[in-house]
Amino acid sequence: MADERPVARTKHCELSLDQLAEIQPGLGRLMPEVSERFWILYYAAKEGNWGLAQYQLNGVRNLLRIGAITRPKMANYLNSFSQGHLSAVEKAIAARDLASFEQAYQKAVEGANAYHNATGHAEIEWKLPPDPPQHLELRPRQAKDTPNDSGQ
Numbered sequence: 457m458a459d460e461r462p463v464a465r466t467k468h469c470e471l472s473l474d475q476l477a478e479i480q481p482g483l484g485r486l487m488p489e490v491s492e493r494f495w496i497l498y499y500a501a502k503e504g505n506w507g508l509a510q511y512q513l514n515g516v517r518n519l520l521r522i523g524a525i526t527r528p529k530m531a532n533y534l535n536s537f538s539q540g541h542l543s544a545v546e547k548a549i550a551a552r553d554l555a556s557f558e559q560a561y562q563k564a565v566e567g568a569n570a571y572h573n574a575t576g577h578a579e580i581e582w583k584l585p586p587d588p589p590q591h592l593e594l595r596p597r598q599a600k601d602t603p604n605d606s607g608q
């Protein structure tokens with residue numbers, strides 16, 4: 457009988473579902489992106505670009521959600537970080553309150569490093585890079601920059 461297991465085809469090869477599952481990113485691949493977004497989030501908030509801060513926070517959440525799927529043993533940790541520390545940061549973003557943002561952010565950094573320790577990665581201690589990212593405008597866009605229909 458012919459093998460009817462589904463395969464995905466690329467121009468290079470055929471991949472089984474198992475192979476596709478195997479190459480989904482684990483935390484080792486997701487965390488550098490979490491780190492980048494979490495860094496940008498801080499400097500966006502500091503410059504008052506709350507929209508960009510929220511956008512980065514959503515990105516971090518999505519990455520953690522993917523991690524919880526591909527690494528289910530870590531799901532409890534990832535979900536409680538998201539619901540606890542990240543929600544506190546999100547609340548400060550919504551309130552546009554820099555003082556409580558700074559506090560919640562600092563606690564989130566400590567929380568993340570406590571999870572690194574708890575998951576057997578005491579060697580990983582994240583710290584906020586001292587410089588803001590250079591590739592994004594961090595200040596909020598002024599209303600005058602928004603294009604209108606007349607092209608003016």
Ligand code: HEM
Nearest residue numbers: 483484487488490491494530533534537568571575577582
């Ligand atoms: C915003 C919060 C977090 C940041 C900024 C962050 C940052 C990082 C960074 C930079 C790495 C090293 C990545 C590399 O270059 O290989 C890492 C690894 C790791 N993180 Fe996080 N992390 C965060 C939250 C968490 C949470 C909540 C957990 C809970 C499970 C976690 C678990 C891990 C694990 C297990 C690794 C090792 C991954 C591996 O190589 O298998 N992290 N993290």
